[in-house]
Amino acid sequence: MAPKVLVSDKLSETAVQIFRDRGIDVDFMPELGKDKEKLAELVGQYDGLAIRSATKVTPTILEAATNLKVVGRAGIGTDNVDKTAASKKGVIVMNTPFGNMITTAEHAIAMMFSVARQIPEASASTHAGKWEKSKFMGVELTNKTLGVIGAGNIGGIVCDRALGLKMKVVAYDPFLSQEKADSMGVEKVELEELLPRADFITLHVPLLDATKNILSREALEKTKKGVRIINCARGGLVDEEALADLLKSGHVAGAAFDVFAEEPAKENPLFNLPNVVCTPHLGAATTEAQENVALQVAEQMSDYLLTGAVQNALNMPSVTAEEAKVMGPWIKLAEHLGAFVGQMTDEPIKAVNILYDGVASEMNLKALDCAVIAGLMKPQTPDVNMVSAPVVAADRGIKTSTTTQAKGGSFDGYIKVTVVTEHRERSIAGTVFSDGKPRFIQIKGINIDAEIGNHMLYTTNNDIPGIIGTLGQTMGERGVNIANFTLGRKEAGGDAIALLYVDAPVPEEVREALHDTGMFNSITPLAFDV
Template sequence: MSPRVLVSDALSQAALAIFKIRGVEVDFQPNLGKDKDKLAAIIGGYDGLAIRSATKVTPQLLELATNLKVIGRAGIGVDNVNLPAATARGVIVMNTPFGNSITTAEHAIAMMFALARQIPAADMSTQAGKWEKNRFLGMEITGKVIGLIGCGNIGSIVAERAIGLRMHVIAYDPFLSPERAAQLGIEKVDLDNLLALADFVSLHTPLTPQTKNILSAENIAKTKSGVHIINCARGGLIDEKALRSALDSGRVAGAALDVFATEPATENPLFGHPNVVCTPHLGASTKEAQENVALQIAEQMSDFLTRGAITNAVNFPSITAEEAPKLKPFIALAERLGSFAGQLAASNINKVSIIYEGALVDLKTKALTAAAIAGVLRPALSDINVVSAPSVASERGVVIDETIRAAEGDYESLITLIVQTKDEKFFIAGTVFHDGKPRVVSINGIKTDAEFSSTMIYALNEDKPGLVGRFASLLGDAGINIATLALGRDHQGGSAISLIAVDDSIPDRVLAGIRMLPEVRQASMLEF
């Protein structure tokens, strides 16, 4: 059966055609996002939801979206999607962070010119018949310093354009490497130096707890007198009341804003000031950008639903279409290793260490780690999934440690999982052979070779003759068929393990009987 996608906001016909060409059934209802009740009534029948900004994806809507696997936002911002609720339900949330980058960067440059030459005010004056040529004394861009707060994808495009305008570009970005700064031809500085040196300050950073009001009253006071401030990134990066005071005092010569702390912005402290230019969040509003993000989200969602590829997900590692089939068996292995350990761990897991060896070093191990953590936590938290697992582990104080190294043993690829509680550590390792089936190859240092089965008995026992026969007798008397049996020991007469795959669940009385065998130290039923 073909996956079904609901498009509840406007997308182009070309984007809709991509879904159909890729084998995805698409239901195009571009006004549905504005009617939350009608959307809620039908959302349960879809595997994907493609949106722009009108559709609000709330926890209540997600509760009804029982089949939903992916939400695709045609654009950068996902403010209209409740990410924690989507993540908790295992729904991948994708956006298109690069589809409107050029358009947004160009808008920032346009706003800079609008400020430098007072174009909006001059236009209004001229159209009013005033001809105030001497009033609008402009400012030349060439040779001026532009300071970029944030130099990611959009910021780097602004930098490139500004260099073309013969400006000197400086940037504050904790994640900007010296090598990348040199490649762009810009100077990396700290925030205080940027504020002191820049003739124009342009913001290009997401809104986070660290960047909220990054242009506070205190930081605005550090700016060069006569500075111009441009924000085409996110509302909330500037203390708008503090900016108004700085404009009134003349410390800030002008400000151009495309985004506001509250949107739609029908009123704002900056409105009405003669040196302020405002636009209604137009950064991504060009025909080219709107078409680009629509096409991209259709491609990304189709690739995920038909091939397992994950691109530009904001709540899960990206996986290319080429990587997906290679990762699939190892994701299954990681999840089952985690489940094995999670079912045996007494409680109070405080650390999970995962070691990847061999060919796995070339794969996206973050996805494997998420699967392993989901497996570990699922016995205690039945509704957990690979998308929500890392955040749930973090909330519960479980430390996740990931190590990648070259192959050191007999296997082309190996995953070793170490689950640590207050009192003990449990080690389990597994691999995938050429048949694509996940296998356990070591438990607590004891070598074995066992495929996973839906129901298994794990026993830790002494290596003594006759135990296998007693296992078989107990299970046979209970009418339980043994599918496979794998054994391992550390040395003759020492500690041993038994992994018995059976066709049916094990009654408590049978498991109790196994535990009563004198050689058995521990026995558990595992279900996968």
């Protein structure tokens, strides 16, 4: 029997025809996604569900989807899909992460031109029958300095287009290596240097704790007088109130925003200010981009349903069904190892070296490599997955090397990940015990046996008395419950570490209290998707 796919949002007829041409039985109901009761009633008939953003794939829908094997999202964002619930149900969630990069980058360039020449205001004035030629004095882009915050996929395209416009480009991106910056033809700088140098600043980073209000009031006040700010990435990256004040004072000459802290944006401090261009989140809104992502999701879903091939899956590695049974815990371990060093590293990564020992060396190493890189990149690039991670890493000049060896220790096998930056190396090793649970077994060359939890705290210190008591008392007094506590040291009186598995994230006040004891060299909260 041919697989059945339901298209519950507006996809192009060409994409729907791809399913038919591949021999898949497809029902095209573009308005169904808005009716959650009707969707729940019908979804159980289908092997695949193709959506955009209108359909909400909730636990209720997944519970009703008794035959569902794959959800395909035409686009990048999958906030409308409960991926945890989908994973528990064994449903693969796919997206199309590269279908609208060019479109979004072009929109940023278009917004830059618009604010440089005051095009929207000049157009409105001319339509009103005014001929205010002297009122709209613009600036050229040629020879101006463009500051790019985030030089990944979309930011990299913006850099390339800006260089074609004969602009000077300076880029701030913690993951951008010097070699990659040189190959792109941009100058790699820190944010503090970018701010006073740039004539235009454009943002291309995800919204994370580390990037929220990256252009804060303090940062905006450090910019060059007359700067113009472009944000086509995510709302919340710029302090909109502060930007409005600096626009009114004349320090900032203009701004162009496609995204806002609250959307849909009915009111905003930037609205109705002179030389502020606003669009309603149009970054991916071109015919080509919408067609590209629709065609891609149809091809990906067809491949999976007909051959088992997995592309751009957010919750499953690119492995066969047979491999997945054995490799599942090892893939999770690889992700955790990558996530550990990814959260510990705040400077550009030059290389990732992965050692596979014993039984681990006999597995699908490509999938394990992808899991390590995905874990490594996810703290800074949440949308990354096991398929896109190697591409993202390569784009950022990160070199990955793999080594295998026969069983060389007391474990049947293990994985060791070493990250190389300009100034240091960090390494961590782990294995999978017979109960199928991943464990960390070595950090910084110090042997440990640590269970992995959703929330953890990692500390380094000199091996002195009182560490256990200080950690326990400080956290206990502040209501932080420790589920598991692991210690290790190289030698008596030497370097020592502690890894705590806790029931909830460790509040900043607890970390400050530990720091104030003067007993710890570093205190780092960690999070893992267990």
